[in-house]
Amino acid sequence: MADVTLRKVIKRYDEVEAVRGIDLDIADKEFVVLVGPSGCGKSTTLRMIAGLEDITDGDIIIGGDVVNDVPPKDRDIAMVFQNYALYPHMTVAENMSFGLRLKRYPKAEIKSRVTEAARMLDITDLIDRKPKQLSGGQRQRVAMGRAIVRNPKVFLFDEPLSNLDAKLRVQMRIEIKKVHQKVRTTTVYVTHDQVEAMTLADRVVVMNHGRIEQIGTPNDLYHKPATRFVAGFIGSPAMNFVPCRLEEVGGRLNIRLTDRIAFPLPAARAARYQNVARNEKLILGIRPEHITEAKQHTEPGVETFDVVLDVTEPMGMETLIYFMLEGIEVCGRVNPNAGARDGAPLRLAVDLNNMHLLNESTGVVL
Amino acid sequence: MVDVAFQPNRVAGAKSARKRSSLKTALKRKSTAAFLMTLPLILLITILVLYPAIYSLHLATLNKSMQRFIGLGNFEFLFKRDTFWLVVKQSCIFAITAVVFKALIGFIVAHFVHNIPAKGQRKWRGMLLVPWVIPPAMSTLAWLWLFDPSYSAFNYTLSFFGIGPIPWTGDANWARFSVILVNIWYGAPFFMIMYLASLKSVPDQLYEAAAIDGANWWQRIWYVTLPMMRNIIAITTLFSLIVTFANFDIVRILTAGGPLDHTHIFATWAFRIGIEGSDIPLGASVSLFMVPILAVAAIFILRDVNKRGNEA
Known part of the structure; x- marks a missing residue:
């Protein structure tokens, strides 16, 4: 000892x-x-x-x-x-x-x-x-x-x-x-x-x-x-990394992933990232379990978006889904009954309360 | 079966077809193919080993002029001669001493070479193998010059220290020493290379585990290296024992059995009696004595190897 x-x-x-x-x-x-x-x-x-x-x-x-x-x-x-x-x-x-x-x-x-x-x-x-x-x-x-x-x-x-x-x-x-x-x-x-x-x-x-x-x-x-x-x-499937940047729209801090997709940040997150330079190249880190099928009721910080799935992997307890965002493959985990099929469109929800924001050049989590 | 019974002609046709195909299937059978492939070697062994062995058994039962069958007469004659027992003693001393020292030196040198960094190791391995690679008849001639009574390089060197001159091949005991020394010099590299290969096959992690378990250098050799090398040591020793026991060239060139038969071993004495003394049946009898002695050694060593098998 x-x-x-x-x-x-x-x-x-x-x-x-x-x-x-x-x-x-x-x-x-x-x-x-x-x-x-x-x-x-x-x-x-x-x-x-x-x-x-x-x-x-x-x-x-x-x-x-x-x-x-x-x-x-x-x-x-x-x-x-x-x-x-x-x-x-x-x-x-x-x-x-x-x-x-x-x-x-x-x-x-x-x-x-x-x-x-x-x-x-x-x-x-x-x-x-x-x-x-x-x-x-x-x-x-x-x-x-x-x-x-x-x-x-x-x-x-x-x-x-x-x-x-x-x-x-x-x-x-x-x-x-x-x-x-x-x-x-x-x-x-x-x-x-x-x-x-x-x-x-x-x-x-x-x-x-x-x-x-x-x-x-x-x-x-x-x-x-x-x-x-x-x-x-750490974590399997691994965390998704999507290039993004911050922008201010009408006094609110938004995170923009693609020309088409941008989400308003939850209040806690917005406060935390307030001092990050707006033109800084950033990466959104989000674990697959925080990308799920869109639910009926909305929760604060959970935003929805539409994608066309590339591949689905039914695991029994859950189904892993893969889709492309600006040439980057993103993985999510949805309920097996959510209707995810290869090549089919699906409405997804991303839980931004559990997001991570990384500096692209240093790799440090902000 | 039923339609064959109704058409007898078909049976004959089928029979000849089966005959042709049976040769084909026989060739296809693995055991047949294996036998055919080893046949050249079997023939070679029959001609070069089996026939001479049986012929020497036959020779050993004939009288000196090879005209008359005398049964075990040659052996009876040998048992009564002091020289024969001297040769038995010398052969055993020669083989056992030489093999023990070859094994010991080979083991120590193998350890040294094993610990040389990989870069320089090939060079050393190659150099250390030289004695074993040179034809022994030639290298023994060089040794003969080194031992020469009148201009021995050894005696010249020793004279600076006030030692000598030593009768390297002239005195019975010194001659035995010299013959064994040359045999060790010639045979140790073989042990070295076999032990080196075996040392390399011992996983490093066993030594690391032993080091952590608290074994010092000597305990690692005793409890890890030696047990892991036991089979190789046994087989190498047996092989070397056979070759050393049957040695001819070194003794023949260095001392030719002298002085006064005090360095004769089975092979050289058989040659002296059989070829030089023109008593071929008696020479054959002498050479046959090597068989039972080596057989006993082989049985003991191989039984041990078989018993343990491959433990890894």
Whole structure:
């Protein structure tokens, strides 16, 4: 049990800067997920915390001690790898107890810890098998068991579910969450899957190009993204981005999307954007669930417009619709009974209370 | 079936058609095709391996002039000769010492090469393979000059330190040492390249997992590298044991079995007796002794490999 702090951590490989100055405070018992596209430096960051990569500059502090030059074995951490990295010549029990045996724990203690972890992960029956005789999900459990028996200060997960099929991934995701609820060990978890990040994390760290884009709770990131990257990365289907500009008509602030389509802004939004230059190139960010079929009654801030649909995707619970606005594809989510059909016209409603306005050149959410 | 019974002519026609097509289907069958494709190799092995092996068994039962069948007489004669037992002892010492050191040196060098950055690695790999690539008859001649009693380069160098001169090929024990040394020099690169390939196939993440589990350098080799390489080590050792046991050229060129038969091994002694001593049946008997010894080693090592199979 310990907190983990990163201070201006930089990793440079010859010419390339993989991690460009990261500051991160992870509290004791917290579950933090690093998420981002491949090559964003999230795995490198995790490996630096583990001690598998040297840091070029900055400090890494685990439980109050600077561990920059401490080898992995002395950092008291446990790691779960993407391909599990189980020792193929050892049984499940031997795999799980390897770290304890190296540290010369008493035999009885090793046995009780392994039994306890095996029970927690529901792999008691597999304890004498070799990794070859296990399925992917079972191997994943053993890899987690190996981490749990060590009772380390910090758990590190490096894309642990990437090698599992979709169904198993969901199951193991819940399993990981349960394990964390039981053992309450500080956890750093790396994934490229934003669903994993959102469902598991106490706090999510979104990374891009070796930098942290935003740190926040899953809800914060979803509803209050700080940048265009975070807005586009979190949420599926992704947020729509439509070029727009602000204009003042009769003392009211309007947002103009196309020559044909312009909406008056809700009062709260209008106040917030009052100081934005009128000729600034802007982008309207709106999530698909805020573009729905037009309802009978009107609500404040909800504006309607007509489009011709390109493609519809019935999902059962909802239907995803796609249409073009000034050459940009926009996605909405409508009720399956709304009458959305490929190529058919439909009257849609956009909820501007949940809109985001972005500066086109900087990508910052205003 | 019914219309065939009513039209007997059709049956004959069908029969001949089936005959033609049966050749076609036989060719189409995978096992037949596989047999035909391996036939050249089977013939080659029959002519070059099987026939000589059986012929040497036959030879070993004849008398010196190859006129008379004497059963196991040649073997009885061998068992009574001290030189034979000397050769058995020397062959075992030669093969086991050489293989152990080849394996050890190959393992250590493979680790060094493995840790060289990828850019320079090919160069080193190529250079280290040179001893194994040069025909041993030629490289042994070079060693012969290095060991030469009157102008040995080794003795010349050692003389600066006040050591020597050492009778590299003149004294029984030094001669054994020299022969084994050259064999190690020649064979270690083979182990090196096999171990290097096997080292490269061990996933890096296993070492990382071990490092996090708290294993130090030595524990990583003992608990990860060696178990992962066990099959390759076993097979390489077996292969090298066979080749070293049956070695001929190095001993033949360096010492020709001398001094006083103290470096003879099975192959060189069989040559001395059979070809140079014109007792071909006795030479054949000597060479046959390699079979049971190697068979026992092969059974033990391969059983272990089979038992473990591929654990990855």
